[in-house]
Amino acid sequence: MTDGAAGGREPADGSTGANGRNVDPLERIRPRGVVPTGRWTGMAALALVPVGLGVLLRHPPLVLVGALGVAFAGYARGDTAPDLDVTIERELSDPTPDPGDEVTVTLRIRNDGDGVLPDLRAVDGVPAALATDDPARLGTALRPGRTATFSYRVTAIRGAHEWDPVHVLARNPSGSRERDARIDAEGATTLRCAPELEATASLPLRGLTTVYSGRVPTDVGGAGIEFHSTREYRHGDPAKRVNWARYARTGELSTLEFREERAATVVVCIDAREGAYLAPDPESPNAVERSVEAAAQAVPALLDSGDRVGVAAFAPGDCRLDPGVGDDHAARARELLATHPSLAPTPSDERFLPTTWVRRFRRWLPADAQVLFCTPLPDDYAATVARRLDAYGHAVTVISPDPTADDTPGHRLAGIERANRVSRLRSAGIRVLDWGEESLATELERADARWSR
Amino acid sequence: MRAVAAVGVAAVAFGFVVVVQRGLAGLFDLTYVFVTGAGVLALVQGLRYANDARTADHRAIETGDPEDRYEVPVPGDADDELITRRGYSRASIKRRREFHQHLRRVAEETLRARGDYGDGEVSAAVDDGGWTDDPVAAWFLGSDVPPPPGARLRRLLGTDAEFRYGVVHAVDALSAARADADGLPVGDADGAVPDATGDGRVGSVPRHVLGGVRRAGRRRLDAARDALAEVRR
Numbered sequence: 001m002t003d004g005a006a007g008g009r010e011p012a013d014g015s016t017g018a019n020g021r022n023v024d025p026l027e028r029i030r031p032r033g034v035v036p037t038g039r040w041t042g043m044a045a046l047a048l049v050p051v052g053l054g055v056l057l058r059h060p061p062l063v064l065v066g067a068l069g070v071a072f073a074g075y076a077r078g079d080t081a082p083d084l085d086v087t088i089e090r091e092l093s094d095p096t097p098d099p100g101d102e103v104t105v106t107l108r109i110r111n112d113g114d115g116v117l118p119d120l121r122a123v124d125g126v127p128a129a130l131a132t133d134d135p136a137r138l139g140t141a142l143r144p145g146r147t148a149t150f151s152y153r154v155t156a157i158r159g160a161h162e163w164d165p166v167h168v169l170a171r172n173p174s175g176s177r178e179r180d181a182r183i184d185a186e187g188a189t190t191l192r193c194a195p196e197l198e199a200t201a202s203l204p205l206r207g208l209t210t211v212y213s214g215r216v217p218t219d220v221g222g223a224g225i226e227f228h229s230t231r232e233y234r235h236g237d238p239a240k241r242v243n244w245a246r247y248a249r250t251g252e253l254s255t256l257e258f259r260e261e262r263a264a265t266v267v268v269c270i271d272a273r274e275g276a277y278l279a280p281d282p283e284s285p286n287a288v289e290r291s292v293e294a295a296a297q298a299v300p301a302l303l304d305s306g307d308r309v310g311v312a313a314f315a316p317g318d319c320r321l322d323p324g325v326g327d328d329h330a331a332r333a334r335e336l337l338a339t340h341p342s343l344a345p346t347p348s349d350e351r352f353l354p355t356t357w358v359r360r361f362r363r364w365l366p367a368d369a370q371v372l373f374c375t376p377l378p379d380d381y382a383a384t385v386a387r388r389l390d391a392y393g394h395a396v397t398v399i400s401p402d403p404t405a406d407d408t409p410g411h412r413l414a415g416i417e418r419a420n421r422v423s424r425l426r427s428a429g430i431r432v433l434d435w436g437e438e439s440l441a442t443e444l445e446r447a448d449a450r451w452s453r
Numbered sequence: 454m455r456a457v458a459a460v461g462v463a464a465v466a467f468g469f470v471v472v473v474q475r476g477l478a479g480l481f482d483l484t485y486v487f488v489t490g491a492g493v494l495a496l497v498q499g500l501r502y503a504n505d506a507r508t509a510d511h512r513a514i515e516t517g518d519p520e521d522r523y524e525v526p527v528p529g530d531a532d533d534e535l536i537t538r539r540g541y542s543r544a545s546i547k548r549r550r551e552f553h554q555h556l557r558r559v560a561e562e563t564l565r566a567r568g569d570y571g572d573g574e575v576s577a578a579v580d581d582g583g584w585t586d587d588p589v590a591a592w593f594l595g596s597d598v599p600p601p602p603g604a605r606l607r608r609l610l611g612t613d614a615e616f617r618y619g620v621v622h623a624v625d626a627l628s629a630a631r632a633d634a635d636g637l638p639v640g641d642a643d644g645a646v647p648d649a650t651g652d653g654r655v656g657s658v659p660r661h662v663l664g665g666v667r668r669a670g671r672r673r674l675d676a677a678r679d680a681l682a683e684v685r686r
Contacts, residue, residue, distance in 0.1 A: 037511060038510060042509065043502075045499040045502035048495045048502065049495075049496060049503065051492070051499070052493065052494070052497070053492075054492070055489065055492025056489060056493065125519060129523060131520065133520075136520050137519075278528050279525050279527065280527060282524050347525075403527070408533045409621050409625075410529035410531070410533030410534075412529070412625075412627075412628055413529055413532055413627070414527075414532065415528070415529075415628075415631075416628060416631045417559055418528070419631050420559065420563055420566055420631075423634065424562075
């Protein structure tokens with residue numbers, strides 16, 4: 001006789017919620033193991049009341065009816081909870097799908113015990129970020145040595161999604177007692193979905209650059225494309241930069257200077273605090289999802305243009321990727337954006353101290369780094385962080401996915417507050433891309449046109 | 454309860470003794486009274502069990518809904534919960550007062566973003582209700598504005614109805630003010646001004662500037678009229 005607990009198959013942390021999904025808090029304190037359901041409570045009354053009435057009324061048949069109640073009461077009390085000795089295997093049709101792919105999850109439950117399980121219920125611990133239209137549960141009776149199978153389909157989204165243990169219930173035939181266990185399934189327990197990084201058309205950057213050549217125009221004269229100034233000719237200046245028109249006119253040699261284009265160091269910082277997990281409706285991707293999507297488009301665009309790119313999460317956990325270049329770096333960025341727990345599609349339960357994070361982030365940030373801050377601006381603190389980093393000399397650009405709705409007064413008020421934050425940042429000289437329902441590329445093009453004026 | 458238990462224990466003990474000393478059974482004659490007493494006891498006990506069953510907690514282990522995706526909140530859900538809550542308690546009064554103060558701060562910030570009031574004028578504008586055409590919003594957020602008839606009527610229905618009425622109007626008025634502010638250009642990092650050409654201009658002056666000047670002029674005119682009325686009086 002081994003149930004989940006006895007067999008050591010309970011999760012170590014004793015977690016009860018399905019991957020942290022919104023669950024009744026009472027469920028967390030409900031006892032595990034055998035639970036009397038109370039379904040037959042009062043059955044003794046069925047024996048005693050007819051007997052009492054039969055005696056008082058001198059009516060022997062009523063006393064005999066009481067015997068029926070005695071039989072029922074004995075049945076309910078004598079029936080024990082079944083032993084739960086089962087093995088569960090889980091299989092994913094594709095453990096590393098692309099976003100949007102349908103993945104079939106198959107569960108096989110085998111009764112390894114000696115007794116029949118007359119009423120067995122199994123509910124799979126589907127990861128909280130994944131949804132399924134099919135029931136992820138099974139109710140059946142299972143004889144010893146037999147296997148029951150059920151399957152359902154989930155749609156893959158970005159992230160490393162780990163299944164919770166399977167919640168298994170077994171009831172005795174009378175239903176007077178239940179046995180409850182969480183059993184880890186053998187086989188696949190994690191689905192990893194890492195989207196490809198797709199570059200946007202262009203990502204406008206601010207003027208803070210490194211000494212390396214790149215594509216960000218600076219106010220420094222030298223080699224480049226856009227005219228900057230002329231200066232006196234110096235020995236060794238290339239002939240193609242000599243101002244021959246002026247030479248023909250005046251006979252004096254002068255050299256043309258162009259705006260030097262240099263590379264920038266950019267750190268893409270994603271606000272993934274618990275308060276940033278917001279969405280205008282249940283069907284829409286939440287703001288953290290959209291922020292990660294923005295980062296997944298910004299990182300390759302910047303790398304393609306020769307900029308050094310780093311990634312960080314304004315969230316619990318140490319999610320940082322030092323600025324770098326190259327294909328290997330792009331692969332590391334992709335992996336981090338796809339699967340780092342700090343950027344998971346559901347919020348972390350870890351404690352988070354934002355002021356400490358900002359202090360550490362500043363120490364880690366290279367002095368010449370710009371910051372691309374992806375945040376829905378859910379509170380004033382996000383705006384404060386942007387302003388503080390900008391004040392420390394890191395040119396900040398905010399990409400802000402809009403998670404607000406306008407269907408109720410409260411939702412409208414939240415939208416007004418967010419718009420005020422955007423205004424405040426803009427008046428402080430910080431670029432803000434207010435990302436509505438259109439694609440990020442479209443919004444970026446529009447912002448680029450505005451910012452370059 | 455203790456007495457009932459004591460009687461029960463004594464009865465069981467006596468029963469065991471009778472098994473050994475059969476003669477003791479003769480102490481009780483199986484008369485009508487004895488049998489009736491046993492019947493009454495059975496009936497009472499049966500009714501007690503039935504009553505326990507009526508009030509008993511029937512438990513079943515919850516399995517949750519793992520098929521549903523994790524739902525994140527919509528910004529403003531907590532405010533909606535407060536706005537729609539009915540009733541009158543000390544906690545709700547405190548929360549409503551805090552929310553009112555918060556709404557007023559948002560109003561001042563929105564008016565600053567709209568740009569037609571100086572920093573020192575914003576608070577006075579909210580106080581006197583001159584920032585909006587909606588008398589309910591002006592009354593709800595202001596301090597010198599008499600309540601409109603609609604608000605008086607709702608006060609009769611309860612403070613929660615009055616609060617809800619005021620909040621809905623105030624938020625609508627703020628939305629309108631915010632829409633005005635969004636029509637204004639906001640200097641970005643490069644100092645660029647959007648919509649500074651084409652339809653955004655009237656002659657060489659942008660439309661929003663004209664709008665701001667008009668509004669400021671209208672306020673001054675109103676103030677002058679009020680002052681004149683005072684002088685006449």
